Amino acid sequence: MKIDFTHHQSAHCENGVVSNLMKHNGFQVSEPMVFGIGSGLLFCYIPFLKVNYAPVFTYRAMPGHIFNRFAKRVGIKVKREKFSNPTAAKKRLDENLAANNPVGLQVGVYNLTYFPDEYRFHFNAHNLVVYGKENDTYLISDPVMENVTTLTSKELEKVRFAKGAMAPKGHIYYPTVFPDKLELESAIVKGIKHTCRDMAAPVPFVGVKGIKTVAKLIRKWPKKLGVKKANHYLGQIVRMQEEIGTGGGGFRYIYGAFLQESGELLKNEELKKLSIEMTEIGDMWRDFALESSRIYKNRSNSIAIDKYDEVATLLESIANREKAFFKKLKKAV
């Protein structure tokens, strides 16, 4: 059985799943719109959570939050379920497919056979849509892939029950109740205000303050951790910022697209101007990635300390720019 579902590629998996499921249900909502209304943009440094032997630096809200906020703000209801038993999880999936309902699944990346080996890490917060089943093979729309793909039921069970941090536990979700018309305007304002609040959070690990904290750390890393580890950590920042899913510049470009679309919708010229500024900030993040890569490209142990100072300074100027930016954005809505 194959549900008539249209696959649209997106930059990020969660936004993509939401946007594709909304489109399937007759609501044209773009990926940036989902991301912006769901207050996806963030910066957060999580020193105690280690991935691949380096701390986590995230440029987005926690998995699941974007969809939940989006749903609440535009007035749709989302059904979510987790399972301890794979057979029950499979049964629920099959029931939905039989009822012609494509569903979102949270999965682990490590056993996704259609990913290149190089990208297969133990990362458990990936999202995809299942839109059908033919014999023992599930039809998969993975939003970060250009084309649709398939997984056998054994493969799908493996990724649904991946273990480790943020284990998906068979997590299945789909929108259930829709309003007659989506209230995008008020949702946009709420989404923007939430993001402004997050970015100005008075905590040293979050938002603009988090960026400044990391800049300070980068200055210390080569002396404190040694060049090898410092470069490993710097590489981790760039990967979290640019690896598949962020749309470039640590989600800043997606956010720029959201501001532009919102500016049109709300007839707010200020938002359109701020979209241009967001793009410039995205470009600064790209420069930061480029300069950082010049450091870790060099595998020797003799890298001048002032190189780290340079990228740290770049990061501080980004923090200052974003600080001013989110103040202006808060006033614009």
Next chain:
Amino acid sequence: MKKKEVPQDESSLNKVNSKELCYAVDEDGNYTTELSSGWDPKKIALDNALEDIEKRVEEARLRVLAGTTSPIEYYMELCKMDLTILASYVGFFKWTVKRHFKPSVFQKLSNKKLAKYADVFDITIEELQNGPS
């Protein structure tokens, strides 16, 4: 980022015939999307991370051959896992898994426990017992 500046460098995405979606601005200043085949700064970061894993695998292999650790640690590294991830897959405490790293303890492991590890590593019990060559 301008649409025509979206990087088209080599990356392992080419292997599966896919590209990733980026957001960029066209010549009229409107946001649009563009596919990117890859970008060197992140490819270098990924390559470095993979190289580190290879090094860890090789070090574990040498330790198994030297008799200071069991093949479990080697296969853990080979599967890009760490102690936390492996422990949650096999359903043991971390300290239990660590104990199984001891060659003397590993020798005496029951077939049931060995089967759990072999299953997680997607190998046979014999392959697990023989370890790397």
